[in-house]
Amino acid sequence: xxxxxxxIFCATLLSIGSADDAKLNNKKFPKNFLxxxxxxAFQIEGAWNLDGKTESTCDKTFNKQPSIVIDGSxxxxxxxxxxxxxxxxxxxxxxxxxxxxxxxxWTRILPTGYANEINEAGVKYYKNLIRELKINQIQPIxxxxxxxxxxxxxxxxxxxxxxxxxxxxxxxxxxxxxxxDDVSYWLTINEPYxxxxxxxxxxxxxxxxxxxxxxxxxxxxxxxxxxxxxxxFRSKQKGRVAMVLNGEWAEPAxxxxxxxxxxxxxxxxxxxxxxxxxxxxxxxxxxxxRIAMRSKLxxxxxxxLPEMTQEEINYIKGTNDFFALNSYTTVLVKAIQEPEISSxxxxxxxxxxxxxRDDWLSSSASWLKFVPWGMRKLLKWIKDEYYNPNIxxxxxxxxxxxxQLDDKVxxxxxxxxxxxxxxxxxxxxxxxxxxxxxxxxDNFEWVSGYTAKFGITYVDFNSPNRTRTRKNSSxxxxxxxxxxCLVEKCxx
Ligand code: NOJ
Numbered sequence: 038x039x040x041x042x043x044x045i046f047c048a049t050l051l052s053i054g055s056a057d058d059a060k061l062n063n064k065k066f067p068k069n070f071l072x073x074x075x076x077x078a079f080q081i082e083g084a085w086n087l088d089g090k091t092e093s094t095c096d097k098t099f100n101k102q103p104s105i106v107i108d109g110s111x112x113x114x115x116x117x118x119x120x121x122x123x124x125x126x127x128x129x130x131x132x133x134x135x136x137x138x139x140x141x142x143w144t145r146i147l148p149t150g151y152a153n154e155i156n157e158a159g160v161k162y163y164k165n166l167i168r169e170l171k172i173n174q175i176q177p178i179x180x181x182x183x184x185x186x187x188x189x190x191x192x193x194x195x196x197x198x199x200x201x202x203x204x205x206x207x208x209x210x211x212x213x214x215x216x217x218d219d220v221s222y223w224l225t226i227n228e229p230y231x232x233x234x235x236x237x238x239x240x241x242x243x244x245x246x247x248x249x250x251x252x253x254x255x256x257x258x259x260x261x262x263x264x265x266x267x268x269x270f271r272s273k274q275k276g277r278v279a280m281v282l283n284g285e286w287a288e289p290a291x292x293x294x295x296x297x298x299x300x301x302x303x304x305x306x307x308x309x310x311x312x313x314x315x316x317x318x319x320x321x322x323x324x325x326x327r328i329a330m331r332s333k334l335x336x337x338x339x340x341x342l343p344e345m346t347q348e349e350i351n352y353i354k355g356t357n358d359f360f361a362l363n364s365y366t367t368v369l370v371k372a373i374q375e376p377e378i379s380s381x382x383x384x385x386x387x388x389x390x391x392x393x394r395d396d397w398l399s400s401s402a403s404w405l406k407f408v409p410w411g412m413r414k415l416l417k418w419i420k421d422e423y424y425n426p427n428i429x430x431x432x433x434x435x436x437x438x439x440x441q442l443d444d445k446v447x448x449x450x451x452x453x454x455x456x457x458x459x460x461x462x463x464x465x466x467x468x469x470x471x472x473x474x475x476x477x478x479d480n481f482e483w484v485s486g487y488t489a490k491f492g493i494t495y496v497d498f499n500s501p502n503r504t505r506t507r508k509n510s511s512x513x514x515x516x517x518x519x520x521x522c523l524v525e526k527c528x529x
Contacts, residue, residue: 058524058525060456061452061453061456061523061524062455062456062457062459062460062463062523063522063523063524063526063527063528064459064463064527064528064529065520065521065522065527065528065529066459066462066521066522067462067521068521069470070469070470070471070472070521071135071136071176071429071470071471071472072133072134072135072136072471072472072473072514072517072518072521073134073135073136073137073138073175073178073471073472073473073474074129074132074134074137074138074473074474074475074476074477074493075137075138075139075431075432075473075474075475075476075477076118076125076137076138076139076140076476076477076478076480077139077140077180077183077184077227078139078140078141078142078145078183078185079093079095079096079099079112079115079140079142079183079184079185079481080112080115080116080183080476080480080481080482080483081115081116081118081125081139081478081480081481082115082116082117082118082119082142082145083112083113083114083115083116083117083118083119083120084114084117084119084120085100085112085113086113087119088145088156088158088159088162089145089148089156089157089158089159090142090144090145090148090156090159091144091148091149091150091187091188091189092144092187092188092189093142093143093144093185093186093187093188094184094185094186094187094188094191094195095112095184095185096144096185096188097188097191099111099112099481099483100112100113105484106483106484106485106486107484107485107486107488108485108486108487108488109486110481110486110487110498111481111486112481114503115480115481116478116479116480116481116496116503116505117503119162121503121505122162122165122166122169123169124505125477125478125505126166126169126170126173126175128477128478128494128505128507128511129170129173129175129477130173130175131507131515132493132511132514132515132518133515133518133519134175134518135175135176135471135518136175136176136177136178136222136471136473137170137175137176137177137178137477138177138178138179138180138224138431138473139166139177139178139179139180140179140180140181140182140183140185140224140227141163141179141180141181141212142159142185143181143182143185143186143187143208144185144187144188145159145162145163146159146160146163146208146211146212146215147187147208147211149187149189150187150188150189150190150204150208151189151204151207152207152208152210152211155211155215160215163215163216164215164216167216167219167220171219176221176222177216177219177220178220178222178224178429178431178471178473179212179216179220179222179223179224180224180225180227180281181205181208181209181212181223181224181225181226181262182205182225182226182227183227184227184228184232190204196233196250196251196254196255196258197247197250197251197254201254201257201258202254202257202258202260202261203261204258205225205226205258205259205261205262206258206261206262206264206265209223209225209261209262209265209266210265210269213265213266213269213270213274217270217274217276218274220274220276221275221276221277222276222277222279222359222429223262223266223276223277223278223279224278224279224280224281224361224431225258225259225262225263225278225279225280225281226255226258226259226280226281227281227363228281228282228283228363229251229252229255229256229259229280229282229311230282230283230284230307230310230311231283232251232255233247233248233249233251233252233255234248234383243381244381244382244383245341245380245381245382245383245385245386246341246381248383249328249341249342249343249383250343252310252311253343253345253349255311256280256311256314256315256353257349257352257353259280259315259353259356260352260353260356262278263278263356263357263358264352264356266278277358277359278356278357278358279357279358279359279360279361279429280311280315280357280361281361281362281363281431281432282308282311282312282360282361282362282363283362283363283364283432284304284307284308284364285307285364285365285366285367285368285411285415286364286367286368286408286411286412286414286415286418287300287301287303287304287307287367287368287369287370287391288300288367288368288369288370288411288414289369289370290369290370290371290392291371293372295372296370296371296372298372299370299371299372299373299388299389299390300370300389302323302327302387302388302389303368303370303387303389303391304418304422305321305323305324306321306323306324306383306386306387307387308419308422309321309323309324309422310324312357312360312419312422312423314345314350314353314354315353315354315355315356315357316354316355316357316422316423316424316426317354318345318350318351318353318354318355319345319350320342320345324342324386325340325342327386327387327388328340328341328342328386329342331378331381331385331386332381334378335378335379335380335381341381357426359426359427359428359429359470360419360423360426360427360428360429361428361429361431362415362419362428362429362430362431362432363430363431363432363433363475364412364415364430364432364433365404365405365432365433365434365435365475366393366404366405366406366407366408366411367393367406367408367410367411367414367415368391368392368393369391369392369393369394370389370390370391371389371390371391371392372389372390373388373389373390375388376388393406393408394406398446400435400436400437400446400489401436401437401438401488401489401490402436402482402485402489405435405436407435407446407449407450407453409450409453409454409456409457410457412433412454412457412458412461413457413458413460413461413465416428416458416461416465416467416469417461417465417467419467420461420465420466420467420468425467425468426468427468427470428467428468428469428470429469429470429471429473430458430469430471430472430473431473432473432475433454433472433473433474433475434447434450434451434474434475434476434491434493435447435450435451435491436482436489436490436491437490438488438489438490439490440495441508442495442506442507442508442509443508443509444493444508444509444510445509447493447508447510448509448510448513451474451493451510451513451514451517452513452523455472455517455523456523458472459523474493474514475491476491476492476493477492477493477494478492478493478494478495478496478505479491479492479494479495479496479498480492480496492508493507493508493510493511493514494506494507494508494511495507495508
């Protein structure tokens with residue numbers, strides 16, 4: 038029996054691994070389309086306490102209590118990119134990418150968290166990295182904040198401190214001054230949704246209450262950064278600024294009106310919580326209605342969703358210069374009875390049932406299943422919902438857990454997701470400008486440590502050299518970056 042299952046599994050892998058070229062989009066990506074790769078500071082740099090860098094919330098959570106990490110590992114060395122950035126850039130150059138998306142570690146640049154003291158060694162590291170990229174004609178796409186808040190600011194309450202947006206504005210001003218002449222695309226905050234729905238790095242946190250207060254604070258912090266750029270730097274530096282939003286495509290489980298409405302509700306709660314204020318200036322209507330209704334039944338005298346003032350609405354609206362999106366997978370959504378009223382809970386606020394099919398191929402990350410068609414639908418939905426924005430896909434990729442360099446499934450994933458992206462551009466007229474694979478290399482995957490490998494480059498974490506070796510998928514991706522074509526021969 039076991040052998041039978043193994044056979045089916047391998048057959049599935051093989052059929053996915055050798056994705057039939059005839060089914061792929063065979064039109065070239067436009068000449069100005071940007072292909073790139075992504076990483077983040079904490080996940081690759083290491084050197085967590087070197088050269089003046091101070092502690093971030095990530096250091097405190099993962100480096101000081103590795104017991105929360107599946108393999109008991111930490112990110113004190115990670116890929117050692119602090120010392121090996123030239124090797125990273127050499128790989129990017131071999132790949133022929135147009136851009137590299139990486140993040141700045143706030144506490145490497147501002148050791149106190151505040152803008153009163155600048156750490157020259159930290160600045161030099163990022164200047165060197167950017168210079169190396171420029172020499173190799175690779176443009177930097179820079180994330181200001183990828184989960185790693187200075188612990189000093191967390192100790193002051195983190196997002197619950199009203200000064201939170203000001204800290205972000207001051208930090209970002211320093212970054213624009215230091216690096217802005219070389220950066221055309223800035224990403225303010227990476228994935229506020231998981232930050233605000235779990236609060237895992239943010240100290241005391243009441244799910245379902247702080248979730249929404251956190252969302253408003255992060256939106257305000259993002260807007261503060263955008264306004265700094267807009268008023269002080271844009272005319273000279275001519276760059277663009279966006280928040281990085283993440284989520285899945287929610288496919289109705291059936292074509293009944295109830296399931297269709299349930300799926301749309303989930304889209305509004307997951308994407309709309311940030312995107313709606315950015316594009317329309319307030320929370321989505323369905324969030325307002327549902328959270329107010331449940332809050333009342335739970336005994337609150339006002340909605341757990343904070344009401345935005347007109348001033349907040351005006352401050353936040355229109356502050357996304359492009360749509361930066363991280364997306365990996367799809368869920369199916371079914372309508373259900375109103376969830377029981379108990380303690381506040383943001384999943385119950387959505388009030389639907391989301392699941393994935395067992396026969397969708399699963400990666401080594403349980404949430405990540407291989408559903409390429411969902412990407413096309415997601416892109417079309419974003420186009421229709423948010424005034425046809427320019428879209429930069431800032432993350433998309435596949436996790437496995439092996440040391441194998443022959444990563445067939447990852448290659449197919451990249452191929453089929455890109456094919457659906459090209460379909461969306463071609464047939465649905467979605468303005469996708471760029472694609473960034475997550476990740477340039479295997480790295481520290483949060484609580485999964487080094488067990489979930491997302492890299493198109495293998496990193497030997499047992500070697501003090503953190504030797505990098507390209508996986509097969511990277512050779513396929515190189516071909517795509519260089520030819521802008523997904524198949525053997527493209528039509529035009
Ligand atoms: C989301 C995050 O931005 C990144 O840090 C993480 O490693 C990947 N997706 C994969 O889970």
